[in-house]
Amino acid sequence: MGYGVLLVEGTTMKCPSLGIVKLDGDDYGLKLKQIFERVTVLIDEYKPDQFAIEAPFYGKNVQSMLKLGRAQGVAMAAALIKEIPIAEYSPRKIKQSITGSGAASKEQVASMIKTLVSLDALPKHLDATDGLAAAICHHFQSSNKINTGKTGGWDSFIRNNPNRVK
Numbered sequence: 001m002g003y004g005v006l007l008v009e010g011t012t013m014k015c016p017s018l019g020i021v022k023l024d025g026d027d028y029g030l031k032l033k034q035i036f037e038r039v040t041v042l043i044d045e046y047k048p049d050q051f052a053i054e055a056p057f058y059g060k061n062v063q064s065m066l067k068l069g070r071a072q073g074v075a076m077a078a079a080l081i082k083e084i085p086i087a088e089y090s091p092r093k094i095k096q097s098i099t100g101s102g103a104a105s106k107e108q109v110a111s112m113i114k115t116l117v118s119l120d121a122l123p124k125h126l127d128a129t130d131g132l133a134a135a136i137c138h139h140f141q142s143s144n145k146i147n148t149g150k151t152g153g154w155d156s157f158i159r160n161n162p163n164r165v166k
Contacts (some may be wrong), residue, residue, distance in 0.1 A: 004132020005046045015117040028033045032074045039078035051079035052138035055088040087138045098138035109133050
């Protein structure tokens with residue numbers, strides 16, 4: 001499981017931490033516990049305002065999807081315990097937000113992230129840049145002026161721009 005911490009200062013994005021959660025052993029319950037503990041440590045260390053995660057996606061292997069969903073749920077629970085709001089984005093939405101193409105490869109996403117946050121080098125595991133990509137996608141979506149306002153989305157845009165709607 002990859003993770004990335006995104007720090008936004010004005011128009012500048014920085015990445016104070018990027019990596020993967022390494023899991024030990026074969027016991028699946030123990031692995032879920034390790035995910036929860038590691039995410040909790042990251043939250044305690046970096047004190048994020050928000051938590052973005054890749055939403056579960058459909059695949060052919062049902063058992064793999066179940067395991068992934070449980071792992072994502074445990075990571076989300078770690079944020080919820082700390083009362084941090086969660087945002088989920090589909091893999092396609094994340095890729096499109098970062099590269100402009102929802103069908104981009106992991107390598108294309110990683111290359112663009114390297115540029116966006118001025119990384120010196122790409123991490124060994126591209127799962128790490130996937131984690132950071134979710135955070136950057138969330139930042140881009142949250143910064144979108146169309147998404148601001150009490151109700152957000154198009155309602156807010158129309159209310160704030162009546163002269164632009166016919």
